Amino acid sequence: MARAGLTPERLTRAAAQIADERGFDAVTVAELARHFDVKPASLYSHIASTGDLRARVAMLALEEMAGLSAEAVAGRARAEAVSALGNSYRDYARAHPGRFAATQYRLDPAAAAASAGPRHSALSRAILRGYDLGQEEATHAVRLLGSTFRGFVDLERAGGFAHGAPDAEESWNAILLGLHTLLAHWPSHPAPEGPHV
Template sequence: MARIPLTPKSIFAAAADLADRDGFDAIVVSAVARTLGVQTASLYGHVRDRAAILAGVQELAMGELADVISDEIAGRSGLDALAALGAAQRTYARTSPGRWESLQRRVEPGVERSESTIRVATLTRAVLRGYRLSDDDVVHAARMGGAMVAGFIALERTGAFDHRDQSTEESWRRSVEALDIVFTSWAARSAGSER
């Protein structure tokens, strides 16, 4: 079997696969090298250090997530778009747990926002602008929605909901609907204050 040529892209992909299999903290330079079947020193000709690999995994994951979100929200608006946005993230977290975890970490200070990060933010704003929110409210709505989605996913992954008989899917649906009600009320409040 031919070895994959070493490039930053192949290193980040191997590290992302390792994270999905063994957890995000398993990404260490020596483990990534073993995954690729090379000596650890071989990686340093292509990446600076572990931090560079972690940033590369984060960028790879953000690009994948942007593609998933784009596909899911296309042609939708309002509650349908909001539900699709949340479902895209939840599905991605389930199918790519290590990659998802990379997205829950802060980008290194001083690093410019990547094209993929801008794409995810733009797609999220597009969904929220469907509620006719002010620019300020879009920021607050994105934070609120992001906190709900990330928090729900984190609790679901740790089994925090397993001790109740009620359906987790029903809780998810109600949470998304609650966001829809909040965002709709914000838009109505803003429209009322403009009169």
């Protein structure tokens, strides 16, 4: 493939394709150079390092997910919105497994602030306004949603639900309903701390 026309955007999208096809760990400057049939040195005018390349893929994935999630939850509230948000995460992970893995890449503070990460949090908080939670409770709930969606998807992708009944789809739907039920009855005060062992 010719070197002409290489740009940071084109390189990032090619790296995202590599991530989806071969895993996020396969995203390196050397692998990208092989993809374009060029020497790695020729890419450094566009990409600073493998870390920079992976951060770019992470930011692309976060942006794509934010757009899909916002579209999925538009016009929905409470249980429907929670389900739409969860399904948008799961659908994206199925379509783009490497990019989904990239969203866990640790960005430096400046990149994190410029990424779509804050949009994900804002979208979750917008959904949670339908449950009338206080600010601190909403923060806990945002973390609950994110960790539940991420945990289920990662376990499912690893085959964690493939060897027993009920079907993973049934569990997923029950979990989404359970999240809505918990959010609708969120405790207004933290549970008393148990005894230290």
